[in-house]
Amino acid sequence: MKTSNYILPNNMCSKHSIPPKYNLIEKCYRSKLGIIAYANYTSLASCQRLGIDKRGLAINWYPPEEQPVQSVQHSCEILKCAETESGLSLENDTRFDYYSLYGRPLPNINSTCVPGLGMFFLHTIQQNFTDSQRVCKNMSGVMADVTTEQRTEALAQLLTGLSVESAFVGLLRKNTSSFSGTDGLSLDCFTYRAWAPGHPRRDFNQFDCVLITKQRTWHATSCKKKYPALCELIPGGPYKRRSIFEYRRRSEHPGK
Numbered sequence: 001m002k003t004s005n006y007i008l009p010n011n012m013c014s015k016h017s018i019p020p021k022y023n024l025i026e027k028c029y030r031s032k033l034g035i036i037a038y039a040n041y042t043s044l045a046s047c048q049r050l051g052i053d054k055r056g057l058a059i060n061w062y063p064p065e066e067q068p069v070q071s072v073q074h075s076c077e078i079l080k081c082a083e084t085e086s087g088l089s090l091e092n093d094t095r096f097d098y099y100s101l102y103g104r105p106l107p108n109i110n111s112t113c114v115p116g117l118g119m120f121f122l123h124t125i126q127q128n129f130t131d132s133q134r135v136c137k138n139m140s141g142v143m144a145d146v147t148t149e150q151r152t153e154a155l156a157q158l159l160t161g162l163s164v165e166s167a168f169v170g171l172l173r174k175n176t177s178s179f180s181g182t183d184g185l186s187l188d189c190f191t192y193r194a195w196a197p198g199h200p201r202r203d204f205n206q207f208d209c210v211l212i213t214k215q216r217t218w219h220a221t222s223c224k225k226k227y228p229a230l231c232e233l234i235p236g237g238p239y240k241r242r243s244i245f246e247y248r249r250r251s252e253h254p255g256k
Contacts, residue, residue, distance in 0.1 A: 013189035023103030023237035030093035047076035081113035103237030132229030143170030171210035
């Protein structure tokens with residue numbers, strides 16, 4: 001989902017990405033999250049292609065072959081966000097099936113949707129970079145990618161909304177003059193920069209990690225210092241049936 005232009009035509013900037021996949025979450029359920037596009041299709045594959053094209057994180061799909069006598073206005077609904085583990089916006093609707101890019105694990109209930117980009121989790125407990133990476137990994141995520149203007153702007157806005165000044169993101173310098181992202185690509189592969197005045201600092205091994213600030217800038221900092229961390233959840237599956245309702249059950253019947 002990156003939109004930056006590559007500027008180094010060599011192997012340093014090559015990346016083989018796996019197309020995202022929509023996982024069937026629950027049959028006979030429909031999400032009430034915002035719709036960004038819709039269409040009438042007779043095949044699920046067509047609906048899924050529209051979802052990827054519109055950067056939707058989830059879809060509601062009406063399978064006409066299973067319910068030919070019922071009619072709906074649109075058989076394919078593309079959703080800007082995905083349900084978290086609570087499934088609070090899911091409602092029973094025998095006409096539709098709900099699909100999401102995030103099947104296993106389901107996004108943490110405290111995660112935040114950034115439409116067009118994905119699901120993110122702000123870990124507000126201040127830790128060093130290594131411990132922050134571990135937190136993200138434990139929830140099947142990585143430190144957030146900020147290598148485009150769209151991402152930096154949106155994630156800085158996320159910090160502002162949560163009243164956090166700055167957080168670790170997925171840029172790191174390892175015994176080199178160039179920073180790299182969590183996907184291994186060098187920052188030199190991208191044209192976009194958001195360094196604050198005086199950054200990045202040149203002292204290797206002292207200012208090798210990066211913060212994003214709510215002022216939409218990047219700050220180089222020591223990896224040993226402690227800050228909140230911004231995790232980007234990785235889409236995946238397969239989904240374990242009924243698990244999206246487990247959070248509801250635990251909330252309604254604590255201790256059981």
